[in-house]
Amino acid sequence: MITGNEIKPKIVNLVGENAKEVISKDEKYIATTTKALPAVVKEAKGVVFEDVDGNILFDFTSGVGVVNTGHSHPKVVEAIKKQAERFLHFAGTDYYYDVEAELARKLVELTPGNFDKKVYYGNSGAEAVEAAIKMAKWSTGRKFFMAFIGAFHGRTMGALSLTASKPVHKQRFFPWMPGVVHVPYPNPYRNPFGIDGYEEPDELVNAVINYMEYVFSHYVPADEVAAIFVESIQGEGGYIVPPKNFLKELYKLANEHGILLIDDEIQSGFGRTGKWWAIEHFGVTPHAITMAKAMASGIPISACVYPAENDFKVKGAHSTTFGGNPVACAASLATIEVLSNGVIENAAKQGEYMGKRLKELEEKYEIVGDARGIGLMQATEIVKSKESKEIDPKARDEIVERAFKKGLLLLGCGESAIRYIPPLVVTREQIDSAMDILEEAIKETMG
Numbered sequence: 039m040i041t042g043n044e045i046k047p048k049i050v051n052l053v054g055e056n057a058k059e060v061i062s063k064d065e066k067y068i069a070t071t072t073k074a075l076p077a078v079v080k081e082a083k084g085v086v087f088e089d090v091d092g093n094i095l096f097d098f099t100s101g102v103g104v105v106n107t108g109h110s111h112p113k114v115v116e117a118i119k120k121q122a123e124r125f126l127h128f129a130g131t132d133y134y135y136d137v138e139a140e141l142a143r144k145l146v147e148l149t150p151g152n153f154d155k156k157v158y159y160g161n162s163g164a165e166a167v168e169a170a171i172k173m174a175k176w177s178t179g180r181k182f183f184m185a186f187i188g189a190f191h192g193r194t195m196g197a198l199s200l201t202a203s204k205p206v207h208k209q210r211f212f213p214w215m216p217g218v219v220h221v222p223y224p225n226p227y228r229n230p231f232g233i234d235g236y237e238e239p240d241e242l243v244n245a246v247i248n249y250m251e252y253v254f255s256h257y258v259p260a261d262e263v264a265a266i267f268v269e270s271i272q273g274e275g276g277y278i279v280p281p282k283n284f285l286k287e288l289y290k291l292a293n294e295h296g297i298l299l300i301d302d303e304i305q306s307g308f309g310r311t312g313k314w315w316a317i318e319h320f321g322v323t324p325h326a327i328t329m330a331k332a333m334a335s336g337i338p339i340s341a342c343v344y345p346a347e348n349d350f351k352v353k354g355a356h357s358t359t360f361g362g363n364p365v366a367c368a369a370s371l372a373t374i375e376v377l378s379n380g381v382i383e384n385a386a387k388q389g390e391y392m393g394k395r396l397k398e399l400e401e402k403y404e405i406v407g408d409a410r411g412i413g414l415m416q417a418t419e420i421v422k423s424k425e426s427k428e429i430d431p432k433a434r435d436e437i438v439e440r441a442f443k444k445g446l447l448l449l450g451c452g453e454s455a456i457r458y459i460p461p462l463v464v465t466r467e468q469i470d471s472a473m474d475i476l477e478e479a480i481k482e483t484m485g
């Protein structure tokens with residue numbers, strides 16, 4: 039039995055017979071998704087999970103950014119059980135119940151901006167983004183959208199139109215929603231302007247803003263743009279932290295043209311960066327926010343929170359059967375309570391420490407080109423050499439695989455990066471243990 043307090047993984051028989059059995063059934067019957075490693079979980083607590091063959095591993099992916107409170111946090115589990123006994127579903131879209139209304143009140147309070155807001159509930163990140171697209175179209179009457187190269191906003195057809203991080207997401211799916219224009223994101227480490235964004239952050243921000251204005255003055259009438267979608271820290275695109283001023287300048291540009299700035303916090307929200315929302319690190323109040331993943335510690339739910347004046351105002355313009363599911367709302371309320379009681383502070387503290395350890399790896403090893411992130415949303419970019427900055431996805435994958443064999447579950451992001459996103463309840467000892475494993479995996483990969 040695991041407790042979640044283990045300070046080291048323990049590998050006895052990785053990908054044993056039990057794991058193989060599940061994997062072969064899965065491969066036969068489940069649609070191809072994005073499977074990364076043969077990890078087959080039996081039980082998970084906090085940062086730790088036991089697989090079906092008795093191996094004990096650390097999950098530094100948080101189920102891809104979902105279990106910020108740790109796997110199966112007892113307070114969240116208790117809230118789910120209690121709600122399940124009351125009722126599982128009652129069509130919150132058509133009728134009323136307490137937890138749905140209370141969670142909306144809480145989200146309005148927690149999101150930046152002291153103005154009247156409305157909450158739309160969906161079931162996945164992509165659905166929150168779809169709702170944001172429709173809200174922006176409906177309320178502004180405008181048709182165009184802007185988003186960033188490297189962005190990931192989901193895979194349903196509207197959200198996919200905004201996504202631009204890997205060709206595989208879009209191949210064979212054209213046509214997607216027309217009217218979306220992508221512009222470069224201010225990636226300080228590598229960008230099409232050839233600017234070193236760590237040395238010259240303002241120059242990089244100006245290059246991007248000027249580029250957007252150039253687009254406005256040549257082919258996208260700014261007064262026909264409904265919204266700009268942005269991730270305050272790009273997630274799937276490689277955990278890219280923009281220069282400090284970028285979001286302020288972007289907000290200014292959006293406001294000048296009456297465009298909504300929609301902040302996608304689906305991966306970066308709910309305390310991941312040591313604040314409730316990543317955008318709080320940049321001192322900007324966006325017009326609207328999308329959230330999902332960590333919102334209910336693993337029970338599917340998402341939301342788009344936007345100004346009340348931009349609400350649909352007519353019944354039936356947008357809705358979904360399971361939106362605001364009571365069990366998910368109860369789990370989300372418990373999640374918020376757990377995060378509010380010291381867990382976000384822990385993310386800031388442990389994140390700073392993990393960031394230092396990753397920076398040390400960048401200084402020490404030629405193939406660690408860049409270490410970046412805020413709080414417990416960190417990544418390293420693996421390259422052939424620091425000088426060439428040439429990406430090395432093969433070495434990246436080898437590091438991830440070697441780490442797995444030693445008991446540390448990691449996940450790539452971007453073209454050649456590895457993300458480090460443990461649950462926010464992680465301890466310093468667990469980070470040390472994980473970073474030691476990572477260092478061994480890097481050394482072995484370098485040969």
Ligand SMILES: Cc1ncc(COP(=O)(O)O)c(C=O)c1O
Binds near residue numbers: 165269330331
């Ligand atoms: C920033 C961002 N937006 C949207 C999504 C889509 O969320 P989902 O996979 O729940 O549809 C993701 C998923 O990784 C994401 O990271």
